[in-house]
Amino acid sequence: MASEKSKIIVDNKEIDLPLIRGTMGLPAIDIRTLNQKGMYTFDPGYLSTASCSSAITYVDGENGELLYRGYPIEQLSEKCDFLDVSYLLFNGELPTDIEKQNYRKSINGHTLIHDQLNSVYRGFRRDSHPMAVMIGVVASMSAFYTDKMDMNNPDHRKLSAMRLLAKLPTIGSWSYTYSLGLPSVYPQNDLGYAGNFLNMMFSSPNKKYQNNPILTRALEKILILHADHEQNASTSTVRLVGSSGANPYACIASGIASLWGPAHGGANEATLKMLAEIGNEDRIGEYIKRAKDKDDDFRLMGFGHRIYRNKDPRAEIMKITCHEVLNELNLSNEPLFRLALTLEKIALEDKYFIEKKLYPNVDFYSGIVMRALGIPNSMFTAVFAIARTAGWVSHWNEMLSDKENKIGRPRQVYTGLAKRNIKPF
Numbered sequence: 001m002a003s004e005k006s007k008i009i010v011d012n013k014e015i016d017l018p019l020i021r022g023t024m025g026l027p028a029i030d031i032r033t034l035n036q037k038g039m040y041t042f043d044p045g046y047l048s049t050a051s052c053s054s055a056i057t058y059v060d061g062e063n064g065e066l067l068y069r070g071y072p073i074e075q076l077s078e079k080c081d082f083l084d085v086s087y088l089l090f091n092g093e094l095p096t097d098i099e100k101q102n103y104r105k106s107i108n109g110h111t112l113i114h115d116q117l118n119s120v121y122r123g124f125r126r127d128s129h130p131m132a133v134m135i136g137v138v139a140s141m142s143a144f145y146t147d148k149m150d151m152n153n154p155d156h157r158k159l160s161a162m163r164l165l166a167k168l169p170t171i172g173s174w175s176y177t178y179s180l181g182l183p184s185v186y187p188q189n190d191l192g193y194a195g196n197f198l199n200m201m202f203s204s205p206n207k208k209y210q211n212n213p214i215l216t217r218a219l220e221k222i223l224i225l226h227a228d229h230e231q232n233a234s235t236s237t238v239r240l241v242g243s244s245g246a247n248p249y250a251c252i253a254s255g256i257a258s259l260w261g262p263a264h265g266g267a268n269e270a271t272l273k274m275l276a277e278i279g280n281e282d283r284i285g286e287y288i289k290r291a292k293d294k295d296d297d298f299r300l301m302g303f304g305h306r307i308y309r310n311k312d313p314r315a316e317i318m319k320i321t322c323h324e325v326l327n328e329l330n331l332s333n334e335p336l337f338r339l340a341l342t343l344e345k346i347a348l349e350d351k352y353f354i355e356k357k358l359y360p361n362v363d364f365y366s367g368i369v370m371r372a373l374g375i376p377n378s379m380f381t382a383v384f385a386i387a388r389t390a391g392w393v394s395h396w397n398e399m400l401s402d403k404e405n406k407i408g409r410p411r412q413v414y415t416g417l418a419k420r421n422i423k424p425f
């Protein structure tokens with residue numbers, strides 16, 4: 001990274017700090033030595049703080065651009081499948097035909113999970129949220145895949161990444177069939193990544209799931225769109241947990257936990273719930289009003305983003321995919337989709353949303369598409385987690401490959417009581 005000089009003045013003292021620039025994006029003041037000068041910076045929520053350098057994904061919030069290893073998301077979602085994209089994120093380049101064949105073979109070799117992991121499911125109530133079950137089962141992998149755990153060994157890291165990428169669709173779909181009291185369906189490696197997941201979700205011993213290529217392609221696109229997004233909350237969680245050298249399965253389980261929140265990956269499920277609660281177009285005004293009311297903690301789910309200030313490119317692609325899927329299923333008058341289109345139109349014309357630069361994000365339409373594919377609301381964030389595992393393992397690997405990597409340990413501004421003594425009793 002190129003380095004220039006910057007200067008800050010504190011208590012009339014000038015402090016020189018390097019100014020670093022990446023290949024794209026805003027410059028950053030390198031404050032690593034600031035504590036030696038007797039002060040910290042304060043930035044809860046990391047609004048203006050780069051926690052690391054990374055070459056994986058670039059998000060341009062002003063222009064609504066998303067690049068995975070330099071490739072625009074629009075091209076990747078059109079021309080690639082999810083395995084290509086997961087390979088690109090981890091290795092830095094799209095696979096050649098030979099590399100893809102070998103990669104697919106490795107992934108296919110890991111799609112089954114240890115038979116005893118089945119008993120972890122049994123510990124959960126049937127009505128447990130699939131995300132709770134996935135956190136438990138993925139974390140339990142730490143107790144079953146204990147070989148090749150040297151985090152400084154790139155081959156060991158690659159093996160753990162493969163295992164996670166290959167097993168998450170199995171673990172996620174089994175969380176769903178378990179909730180229905182149905183037998184788990186084993187992976188069929190010849191169906192491709194998205195097709196295999198849909199088959200494990202919806203086929204059963206007495207009923208074969210009929211793969212529809214348009215629906216399978218739609219799910220491939222959903223997985224690609226959700227695969228990575230630089231230092232979002234769940235990826236930052238994985239990096240922080242991984243910085244202590246923790247077991248990769250524990251790291252990814254922590255990412256799933258963070259993604260579950262309704263402000264993050266849980267927003268797709270919350271958006272569907274909100275649309276169902278609004279019910280019809282006459283009630284949209286009431287909810288827009290609530291979203292603007294400071295005394296009401298209601299937020300328009302699927303709207304707003306920390307970085308995108310005019311459009312989330314993924315939401316645009318998702319909206320088109322939504323049309324394609326609903327047309328294929330003769331559902332283009334699907335009431336929730338019509339309601340979402342009207343809600344988006346009204347919100348985008350409202351002064352409050354314009355001033356605060358609030359636009360539909362990736363979660364606004366994804367739930368409608370997934371519901372049309374037959375995926376229940378409770379599984380939307382589970383699908384997000386399966387996709388984001390590609391980004392999580394890539395960032396985890398990039399961090400551990402960085403010789404300058406240190407354990408993450410933020411400081412604080414202490415606002416508690418000054419030192420005091422316990423009064424004699």
Ligand code: SDX
Nearest residue numbers: 229232263264265267291299300301302303304305306356
């Ligand atoms: C994802 O980080 C990533 O990259 C995430 C993600 C990824 O791929 O990993 O893109 C995936 O998480 C997408 C976001 C999904 N979440 C939602 O749709 C939930 C609803 N959105 C909000 O909760 C919110 O917009 C966030 C959490 C997404 C962003 O929050 P910020 O950046 O912390 O913004 P903020 O809360 O400071 O809001 C700024 C202002 C506030 O008003 P003021 O206090 O300035 O008066 O905008 C308002 C907020 O009240 N606001 C909203 C709103 N989002 C922000 N008001 C109504 N409805 C909303 N949705």
